[in-house]
Amino acid sequence: MDFLAQLQRAERKNQSMLCVGLDPEPTKFPGTMRGEPARIFDFCARIVDATKDLVIAFKPQIAYFAAHRAEDQLELLMAHIRRVAPEVPVILDAKRGDIGSTAEQYAREAFERYQADAVTVSPFMGFDSIEPYLRYPGKGVIVLCRTSNPGGSDWQFQRLADVDGQPRLFEHLARLAQTDWNRNGQLGLVVGATFPAEIERVRQLAPTLPLLIPGVGAQGGDAVATVKAGWRPDAPIVVNSSRAVLYASAGDDFATAARRVAMETRDLLNSARSTV
Amino acid sequence: MDFLAQLQRAERKNQSMLCVGLDPEPTKFPGTMRGEPARIFDFCARIVDATKDLVIAFKPQIAYFAAHRAEDQLELLMAHIRRVAPEVPVILDAKRGDIGSTAEQYAREAFERYQADAVTVSPFMGFDSIEPYLRYPGKGVIVLCRTSNPGGSDWQFQRLADVDGQPRLFEHLARLAQTDWNRNGQLGLVVGATFPAEIERVRQLAPTLPLLIPGVGAQGGDAVATVKAGWRPDAPIVVNSSRAVLYASAGDDFATAARRVAMETRDLLNSARSTV
Known part of the structure; x- marks a missing residue:
């Protein structure tokens, strides 16, 4: 089953657009x-166990493991998710961006070593840096397209002088991803939640791609506006909340608290669906 | 001693612009x-031993270690270089590109866990994705600026409609890196060797930044044109050759053969210096 179908199945089964x-x-x-740091696996596994029926996907961010020499715990965690939640796809958030044989090594890391269902990549080096994963x-x-940090505008928001209609870089990228790059239906795009109008624009240019949308929750994006702008019945959105x-709680009830916040966020997102 | 001073010391001591x-x-x-894969450390250590007096820097590419679960061998290798070649700086080629606390984790991975002297980063998410390393x-x-793969033109070569003079993205980036971003003299730029005119352009816009130049050797860049375009007495270039x-040899003489090729490449680069 391919990644898009996995997302659609989890969306239906767990009635969720929330990614933890x-x-x-x-x-x-x-x-x-x-x-x-030796408890990284334990902590994450408890969160997974507490939220696995509430999510469309899980998204481990590899930097947090690498900084603590905890690649082995990441491997265990991937296997744990596969075991307790076989129908929930796992996105390895790595934002890799390199070409040729180096990109092949990164693809091998993500898909063979960690058995991820999807990986995030950075497009700065162009299509050659995407192709090896395909x-x-x-x-x-899942390709970075428009991020909502201040520096997201340094390049992504620039208008391109020599492209017809002078689109912004992220717009041109969304269009290319939908039309030229998506040879086997494997692509998705990362779009920040802070600017719903831009999610809407990306959705216009890339009507069928799944969108990974970080920034709801601790980063403050508006959940309802996000769903309205990006969700379509045949094009899932994966709305990420981490912190x-x-x-949610610094006490022994952390897993229960995590479940409560996940459920609230899921329900909030679902309630917005009726407005689409 | 900071990275730029380390480079200048190694350049002088080893009379070299070559990075292996x-x-x-x-x-x-x-x-x-x-x-x-269990011999990754052995292989790399033999190469280091055979070339350590011929190089301005070593540059391990982390993907090749990660794909084989060999982070421990990378740690050993970093320590080995430090021991046998304490005056040769080590650039961890990782092209990380993320923001906030994730970027902090990557910086910790590069500088604390692996004790790298420098790291390569991708600027797609803007200055926020650079700042945590500073x-x-x-x-x-060392920030990706202009890469010589075909997809390098997808974004880097685009002219920016709303910036004065409509520079290409890589030109605007080189200028920003020199003037705005380089707060503590820590920055360098990656520029491919395939287009010497573009190295020259980057050197014009970023007159004092060290340039990391991949693509000489197996990738076929012209060594002499590269030096002429990029090297200045007070602004080192780090010309990388890997494969x-x-x-250089698939036989037991691989280390001797590596030394011979490294020496030839170093000498070729040095001979070009007189043309600057």
Whole structure:
């Protein structure tokens, strides 16, 4: 089953557009786990167990593992998710961006070593930096398109002088991703939640691609506006929340608290669907 | 000692602009090492030992380690270089590109875990994706600017409609890196060797930044034109060659062959200096 079909199945089964981002920071862990990198797997597994029936996907961010020499715990976590939630796809958030044999190594890392269902990539080096991932049939490749941090405008928001209609870079990218690059239906796009009008614009240019939308929750995007702008019955959105769920409580009830916040966010997103 | 001073010291001591890229591919290893990911450290250490007096820097590419679960071997390799060649700076080629606390984790991975002297980063998410690395005083941060793969033109070569003079993206980036972003003298730029005129353009816009120039050797850039375009007495260039050195021989003489190719490349680059 390919990544898009996996997303659609999880969306239906869990009635959810919510993705829980697994960005483990030991300094924020509860109780006796606090400050213990050796507990990264335990902490994340508890979050997975508490939210697995509420999500469309999980998204571990590899930097948080790499900084703590915890690649082995990431492998365990991927296997754990596969075991307890076989119908929930896993997006490895790595934003890799390289070409040729180096990109092949990164694809191997994501899809063979970690058995991810999809990976995030950065398009700065152009289509050659995307193509090696597309050689893994059925795997998802989610390309950075428009990010909502201040520096997101340094390049992504620039209008391109020599392209017809002088689109902004992110607009041109969304169009290319939909029309030229998406050879086997594997692509998706990352679009920040802070600017719903831009999600709407990306959806216009890329009507069938799944959109990964970070920035709801701790980063403050408006959930309802996000769904309205991006969700379509045949084109899922994957709305990520990390810190707001992971660190909902600093006490021993952290898993229960995470479940409560995940459920609230899921329901809020679902309620917005009726407005589309 | 900061990264730029380290480069200048190694350039002088080893009379070299050559960087040996450590991109270990077990399928290309010689003799009994062939196909053995467990020999990644051994292979790379032999290359380091054979070339350490000929280089301005070493550049391990992290993907080649990550694909084989060999982060521990990368740690050993970094320590080995530090021990046998304490005056040769090490650039971790990772092309990371993320923001906020995620970028902080990547910086921690590069500078604390691996003790790299510099790291390559991708600027797609803008200055916020560079800034967290600059908080490590003295460490080098080498930003992708203009790459010579075909897709390098997808965005980097686009002219920006709303910036004065409608510069190409890579030109605007080079200027910003020199003037606005380089707060503590930590920045460098990656510029491909295939287009010497573009190296010259970047050098014009960023007169004092070190340039990391991949693409000489197996990728076929012209060494002499590269030096002429980029090298200045007070602004080093770091000309990378990986495969041409690493896989100079598939036999037991691989280290001797690597040394010979490294020496030839170094000498060729040096001979071009007199033309500047």
